[in-house]
Amino acid sequence: MNRTILIILVFLFSTNSYSQKISISLFNDLSLNTVLITPTAGNYKLITAKGEIRLLTDQIIYLSKVGDSILVRDANSNLGTWARISIVGQSGEDVIRVKPILPSFPARKYNDNISFYVEFNRLMTINLIDREKYISCVVEAESGPNREDEFYKAQSLIARTFALGHLEKHKGEGFNLCDGTHCQAYKGFIGFDKSIYEATLATEGEVIIDTSKQFITAAFHSNCGGFTANSQDVWLTSKPYLVSVEDKYCTGTRNANWEVAITLKNWKAFLQTKGVDTTLITDIKQFNFKPVGRPVYYPILNQKIPMIQFRTHFSLRSAFFSVQVRKGEVRIIGHGYGHGVGLCQEGAMQMALKGWKYDKIINYYYKGVKIVNITEVAPSSPIIDGDIEKIDSIKIDSAKTKL
Ligand SMILES: [Zn+2]
Ligand SMILES: [Zn+2]
Incomplete structure (x- = not known):
């Protein structure tokens, strides 16, 4: 041979x-x-x-x-x-x-x-x-051009942590990862932006681990709307580092606010599928909802419907919204874009613009984690379990929402 x-x-x-x-x-x-x-x-x-x-x-x-x-x-x-x-x-x-x-x-x-x-x-x-060229291409696909170096460094750690934590994802097929949404977005050599490649190389080999020295599930999304989400509120799986944090940095950016209208008829029809007897509602103001912070449930009569179920059913940009009913129309006033778990890209970009270093950004969105070189992680560390698979598929789905 x-x-x-x-x-x-x-x-x-x-x-x-x-x-x-x-x-x-x-x-x-x-x-x-x-x-x-x-x-x-x-x-x-x-x-x-x-x-x-x-x-x-x-x-x-x-x-x-x-x-x-x-x-x-x-x-x-x-x-x-x-x-x-x-x-x-x-x-x-x-x-x-x-x-x-x-x-x-x-x-x-x-x-x-x-x-x-x-x-x-x-x-x-x-x-x-x-490996580092691949990481750089992934960062470019997921973050776009002309961002701050410290933001690119944070995204490099996220992409590297995913890649090295999932090297065995396609083991049975004879390769490490695929280029589709099943793994992480990889479109090859796009512009091969020099500043992205330099940011990747400046963090060469660095990954994010939790207190058990396992690679973290480095979930991220476009914009959290002001508060990130707890992972268990979105995926039912709790991770000590994926906990809600307040984010004042993303609230003035592109994807911070949105609004859509749905007919009251469709709103009621959805609530009925969740077992809510809408005939008991005597005043349409009972549909109104104004949460303080990021809500997990929409309260109606004596029930609580998970916000994420509305997001899925009505294809909303996020599960963080208030509700106002007027003249047979339900106005959904929403915040953020994506599932809200982990790093908020638009918040991280603002932090980088204000001079935050990448490790400070990472530690803001992922609580209690450590940044280490891959050489410090035992080779047995890659983790593959059902929960991770589930989280990844949602994470990547959201990552497709380009800024
Ligand atoms: Zn794959
Ligand atoms: Zn945010």
């Missing part, structure tokens, strides 16, 4: 949890059949079981699944058919563009190496990338 392929396989199936490399399944939500690949920077080799082919910058290579193998062609000729090929960068600053053709999907650019093979009746596309 070619030495380079062997090295890649060792990386992919390595039991060393905290390698400098990480393997990500690309376009994981698609069932790829055909892609075009084009080196755009650096110096790449195409490595097959039969040897190596040097690729030129801007050269277009066509890869197509044929049975259990990959047919490889360039503009002029058929290069061969193999069970597995790898595109391996030689310069350390290599970037390759991948354009899915079947099914069609917008092209993305990736750093470092990519292996292709057929499994699960699809063309698997596995990016073996330097």
Whole structure:
């Protein structure tokens, strides 16, 4: 076996949890059949079981699944058919563009190496990338450009804590993480914003652990509306570090306030599905609700309906709102965007603008946690349990709400 392929396989199936490399399944939500690949920077080799082919910058290579193998062609000729090929960068600053053709999907650019093979009746596309470059790309996907360095550092710790805490999430499939919402948003080399990469490198290897030295569930959301939420009020699972805190920093920002109207008929219909006998309500003012702080329940007659159930049913931006009924219309006056648990991105950005350092921001939103280098965390620390899976799926869902 070619030495380079062997090295890649060792990386992919390595039991060393905290390698400098990480393997990500690309376009994981698609069932790829055909892609075009084009080196755009650096110096790449195409490595097959039969040897190596040097690729030129801007050269277009066509890869197509044929049975259990990959047919490889360039503009002029058929290069061969193999069970597995790898595109391996030689310069350390290599970037390759991948354009899915079947099914069609917008092209993305990736750093470092990519292996292709057929499994699960699809063309698997596995990016073996330097861990810190991957973290930087995730931060860019989740935070956008032109933010403060200290905010990017805080987001780097969150992305790294998730990645290193879930290295075994796709163990049975032969890679660490996928690029979809199931794991964390990764769209490759977007602008590869230099300031984001520098913020990531400035915190290289740093992760957040709880008092039991476990990686925390580093939940975050766009805007808490003035108070973050307790994790048990949103996901039923209590975490000592995911407790409600007052946040005066996000209340003047973009996603701080919102308002929607719902017909009284629809409001009553929903309450009835929760067992509320709305015929007993004699005055529509009984529907009104003005909480102090972040409410957990909406009180009506002798019942309490969890606020999160309204959020889900009416697709509200958050579960933090007051209610005013006027002329057959229910006005929902809301605060914040997202589930409200953990770090509030817009609050954290304001803190960074005021000169807060990333560790102070992290410690404000996650109570009693510690920032340590990954080398101080025992390799047995990665935790996978049902609760975490559940929390992650909601967290990532909210993370999609771009600022
Ligand atoms: Zn995944
Ligand atoms: Zn906030």
